[in-house]
Amino acid sequence: MLALSWAWLPGAVAVVVLFAVAATYLTVYADLRRDHAWLIAGAAGLIIGVSFVFVSYLAVLALIGATGLYLVLRRWVQKRWAMTIMGGALAGLLAASAGVFLVALSAM
DSSP: OGGGGGGHHHHHHHHHHHHHHHHHHHHHTTTSOHHHHHHHHHHHHHHHHHHHHHHTTHHHHHHHHHHHHHHHHTTTSOHHHHHHHHHHHHHHHHHHHHHHHHHHHHTO
């Protein structure tokens, strides 16, 4: 078991990236062409994967929050505006997550 302990971080990041890509693709594929949906899903996976290294599980929660906001907003506004707001919400939630980790680490 100790021999596998070095692989937990890369394995966790890989799982999070795969989850982010799958969740984002399944969310936006009905509204976009297939190639655009894969492009957005790949970008989301990259952003969430990099953020996961710094803010751990809060990056996944930020993705879930932004995705939920998109699913609600796409019923009320144009898809382009809903996707723009989703990106802004994801950036804001990731920034808030970094702030939470900064406060938590400074209080240690």
